Amino acid sequence: MSHLLREHAPITETGWKTIDEEARERLLPGLAGRRLVDFSGPHGWEYSATNLGRVEDDDVSPIKGVEANRRVVLPLVELRARFTVSREELRAGDRGAEDIDFDALDIAAQSIVEAENLAVFHSWPKAGVDGIGECSPHDAIHSDGGVEKYPAHVARAVELLLRKGIAGPYGLALGREQYTRVVESAEHGGYPLLDHLRKILEGPIVWAPGVKGAVVLSMRGGDFNFVSGQDLSVGYESHDSDTVTLYLEESFSFRVLTPEAAVPISPLES
Amino acid sequence: MGFDQYHEPPQELPEETRTFARLCASLTEEAEAIGWYEQRLAVERDPEARGVMADAVGEEYKHFCMDLEFLLRRKPKWREIAQGVLLREGDIVEHGEAAEAAAGDSASAEAPSSELPVLAGTLGIGSLKEGQ
Numbered sequence: 001m002s003h004l005l006r007e008h009a010p011i012t013e014t015g016w017k018t019i020d021e022e023a024r025e026r027l028l029p030g031l032a033g034r035r036l037v038d039f040s041g042p043h044g045w046e047y048s049a050t051n052l053g054r055v056e057d058d059d060v061s062p063i064k065g066v067e068a069n070r071r072v073v074l075p076l077v078e079l080r081a082r083f084t085v086s087r088e089e090l091r092a093g094d095r096g097a098e099d100i101d102f103d104a105l106d107i108a109a110q111s112i113v114e115a116e117n118l119a120v121f122h123s124w125p126k127a128g129v130d131g132i133g134e135c136s137p138h139d140a141i142h143s144d145g146g147v148e149k150y151p152a153h154v155a156r157a158v159e160l161l162l163r164k165g166i167a168g169p170y171g172l173a174l175g176r177e178q179y180t181r182v183v184e185s186a187e188h189g190g191y192p193l194l195d196h197l198r199k200i201l202e203g204p205i206v207w208a209p210g211v212k213g214a215v216v217l218s219m220r221g222g223d224f225n226f227v228s229g230q231d232l233s234v235g236y237e238s239h240d241s242d243t244v245t246l247y248l249e250e251s252f253s254f255r256v257l258t259p260e261a262a263v264p265i266s267p268l269e270s
Numbered sequence: 271m272g273f274d275q276y277h278e279p280p281q282e283l284p285e286e287t288r289t290f291a292r293l294c295a296s297l298t299e300e301a302e303a304i305g306w307y308e309q310r311l312a313v314e315r316d317p318e319a320r321g322v323m324a325d326a327v328g329e330e331y332k333h334f335c336m337d338l339e340f341l342l343r344r345k346p347k348w349r350e351i352a353q354g355v356l357l358r359e360g361d362i363v364e365h366g367e368a369a370e371a372a373a374g375d376s377a378s379a380e381a382p383s384s385e386l387p388v389l390a391g392t393l394g395i396g397s398l399k400e401g402q
Contacts, residue, residue: 004391013353024393031398039397204400219399233392 003045004235009244011236015090022102023234023248026109032208033120033254036171037132038221041228041252049073050227050253076229076251077127079115081108084243105248112232112248114210120226120254121173121211132215132224135259140266143213147181147268151196157216157263158200166218166261169203175211178268217262224261227253286344293340300334303327346394347373 001007006016041047054072061068083104093100118124123134133140138160141153158170174182182205185193197205203219217224229251237245256262275295280288307327314320342349354369355362 002391006391020391020393024395027393027395028398031395034395034398036399039399042392042396228396231392232395235391 004233004249006234006236009236009246010087010239011090011244012094014094016234018093018100019085019102019105019234019246022100022105023109023232026102026106027113027232027248030110030113030117030207030209032117032173032206032211033226035204035206036173036217036219037120037224037226037254039226039228042231043227043229045230045251047076047229047251049075050255074227074253074255075128076227076253077119077124077129078249078251079112080247080249081111081115082237082245082247083108084245086243087239087241090244105246108248110209112250116250116252117173117208117210119252120224121208121215129254130256131254132217132256132262133264135256136262136264137260138263140213140264143266143268147178147185147193150178150182150193151200153265154197154216155200157265160263161216161218161261164260166223166258167220168201169219170201171203171217171219172197172201172205173208173211173215173217174205175213175267176207176209178214179205179207181268213267214265215262216265218258220261223256223258225255225257227255229253290341290344293337297334297337297341300330300337303330304334346392 009016011019050073052072052074055069056072058069059067060070085104086101089097089100119127119129119131121131121133123129123131141156143149143153154172158168161168161170182193182197194205201216208215230249232248232250235247235249237247239245275291276283276288277291283291304327307323307330311320311323311327314323338352342352350373351366351369354372355365358365
């Protein structure tokens with residue numbers, strides 16, 4: 001039995017299958033980092049840290065004549081978001097109902113998506129994660145002039161990357177507000193803004209909940225690495241006569257290997 | 271000692287694949303032993319010898335099941351098909367065909383990347399980057 005304790009839950013095989021499918025459906029659209037950066041793993045729940053191949057400068061030896069330096073590792077972060085499911089709803093699912101109420105799962109999934117994106121694209125100091133935007137040495141491109149100026153901003157970011165010798169294709173992660181405004185906009189002549197941006201990037205444009213503004217980054221590989229310990233899973237916590245409490249869980253770390261391979265764009269001015 | 275379980279040069283295989291191949295070889299050996307004991311028991315008349323061999327084949331059953339469980343934990347698609355076939359009443363072939371079709375339809379059926387350990391209960395999302 002794994003630490004997820006799924007076997008202890010009062011949930012049938014059919015119920016688990018439905019919950020897993022619903023969880024995947026809710027998580028997949030927003031996991032922007034995984035669409036743009038390298039992914040390593042999953043290495044398993046027991047995997048706790050990534051080797052960085054370095055040691056700390058401080059000599060911690062208590063004995064004269066002996067040098068001692070601690071290894072530097074990047075510890076993984078555990079994410080967990082709890083949600084409840086009504087047992088009556090689960091029983092309905094076992095009878096074949098197709099409209100089971102998974103509202104709480106929806107909220108938990110969105111929270112996990114935002115936390116993962118925040119770690120990848122910005123930073124999470126308390127977890128020791130420095131994200132893409134935080135590490136980038138480039139000043140954020142100021143997003144003035146409304147969404148219609150986005151092709152100019154993205155082109156400027158791509159040109160900056162090319163100048164630094166960072167090859168494409170390039171991807172674009174857009175925060176909620178930016179994504180909506182880009183998708184609904186057309187340039188003069190009716191040409192969809194989204195298509196114009198794709199032509200500049202030669203790579204994907206992804207919806208990235210939790211991202212403030214946008215980030216243009218190279219997708220050539222080897223620049224950003226999402227290290228997965230245990231990939232996203234559903235575990236069991238407790239139950240009573242009415243509800244079952246479950247949780248979404250994963251462990252991961254994130255490394256920026258080439259800080260200059262990304263350019264942030266500031267949030268749109270309203 | 272031979273290294274027949276490797277079909278490809280071992281030095282080119284990831285460690286996880288070598289482990290997987292070893293357990294596949296072990297599973298084959300346990301199945302072979304079960305077959306041998308079945309034949310020996312069919313011809314042995316000495317009750318004491320039969321008792322010893324009946325006990326021994328029980329060990330092989332256990333080893334076979336442990337090997338199989340290890341392998342299924344690392345191959346979600348194989349596990350899914352096994353769940354549709356094993357320990358069920360009814361037509362084995364029908365169950366097999368249905369389980370294979372269902373696993374083929376499932377986007378989460380195969381491991382997200384290479385042969386790395388996959389926890390039971392994982393949603394199998396892995397990388398969403400095209401080409402990785």
